[in-house]
Amino acid sequence: MSTDIQRVLFVTPECAPLAKVGGLADVVAALPKTLRRMGCDVRVVMPLYSSIARQRHGIQVDGSACIHLGGGVEHWVGVHTGRLDGDVPVWLVDFADYFARPGIYGDSGGEYRDNAFRFALLSKAALQLCKDRAFLPQVMHLHDWPAALSAVFLKTWDRIASPLSTCASVLTIHNIGYQGKYPGDAFGYFGVGQEHFNSETFEDYGQVNLLKAGVRFADAITTVSPTHLHEILSPEGGLGLAPYLTSRTQEMTGILNGVDYEHWSPEVDPLLPARYSAHDMQGKAVCKETLQRYLGLEPRPDLPLFGIISRLAPQKGIDLLARTLPAALTNLELQLAVLGNGEPEYEDFFRWLQWGHRGRAACHIGFSEELSHMIEGGADFFLMPSLYEPCGLNQIYSMRYGTLPVVRTTGGLKDTVESYDQDSGEGTGFRFDDTTDSALYNTIAWAVSTWFERPDDIQRLRRQAMARDFSWDASARQYLEVYGRAVEHRAHL
Secondary structure, three states: OHHHOOEEEEEOOOEOOOEOOOHHHHHHHHHHHHHHHOOOEEEEEEEOOOOOOOOOOOOEEEEEEEEEOHHHOEEEEEEEEEEEOOOEEEEEEEOHHHHOOOOOOEEOOEEOOOHHHHHHHHHHHHHHHHHHOOOOOOEEEEEHHHHOHHHHHHHHOOOOOOOOOOOEEEEEEOOOOOOOEEEHHHHHHHOOOHHHOOOOOOEEOOEEEHHHHHHHHOOEEEEOOHHHHHHHOOHHHHOOOHHHHHOOHHHEEEOOOOEOOOOOOOOOOOOOOOOOEOOEOHHHHHHHHHHHHHHOOOOOOOOOEEEEEEEEOHHHOHHHHHHHHHHHHHHOOOEEEEEEEEOHHHHHHHHHHHHHOOOOEEEEEOOOHHHHHHHHHHOOEEEEOOOOOOOOOHHHHHHHOOOEEEEEOOHHHHHHOOEOOOOOOOOOEEEEOOOOHHHHHHHHHHHHHHHHHOHHHHHHHHHHHHHOOOEHHHHHHHHHHHHHHHHHHHHOO
């Protein structure tokens, strides 16, 4: 069945390097490229945000389209085109009222209140562009709640007469913590019929829930790691959607995210001050010293340097870090480099931590692609104590860079990081289970003691971590199988 899949459209709110908030953007940048190498005609549709550098990315005007929504609303949008890595075609939807804003989902004032309208337009535009440009995908691969309405539109809009009447939908849930819940008065804009505003489809305590609707209408559903698939079927992990997901278990698959090693590998990374490999690690010492000097840390090769690259939000275990890091920096011999942004109180905490531990701790509030690569290359350990983590990519990047992950045993962190066995020396990082201050502190201390007392084990762990292969090929083949099942499911409706 998988070899029959030749045309796929990705619908997404973000895609690196055009627009990125988190790991979703990296997935949408890498998976289509792999699928095209396997013979699929894959294209991507996303918004044209004002933050996208059009000239730098070779984006050009390519006409317009008329998008019809509920209540007789008609929007004319501009259509622009570009290519990812010179290979994957991208359609960008230009509608200034919705997308000419500083952020993707929100800004310093919080989430945009009209996000339901913004991404309903994107979801409907995806279908219209396929019809207008005679690209008839067998599958639309939809990413998270902003694209979930495309699954609804495929089965409610112009169904019999549409050239898309046989197109299947696959919905990937990257983070179930974000479901697209908005006031119920947005429902009329979708134009799908009042009968769908019920507790089994859209309605969620009087609000609309876009992800819930996508779960109801998609032909197949995936999560971004096998462990996380099981977690979201539980009342705690499903965050309100477990009953609806449980009813679709036959159509659900957990597929671990891959990594694009053309962009994330120390042998080829142009953003590192020196390149290195598992066979020649000298460049990593250069990366560490460069990072220390760049951030104002003492250039101490003897101290273990811990890195953090994170969205500063509760899900990422930032409360655990806030309660643990001051003691760790006071009592343990280590340094800390932090890159991230998010909730103001967390940003203030890391600024305060830097002020109180100058030369030992440094933070950069914001996002920098260059600095993220420098931390992966220059740090010795990578801290990722997430309360839940659907997949996570930074722990996978870290392993390739010989930067040993310190992670909580959840979701994709459990699926990717093998905890250090002190007796055998096997493993690729350090794991802990409990969401307690002592569990995190003791695991940091365990990593530090290993650094000083068992340096040969550190080198062995690095070699083992760098040898792990999380390239996209295996995951892409799994997606092709899911696409095939989705098409079969669609044909039997």
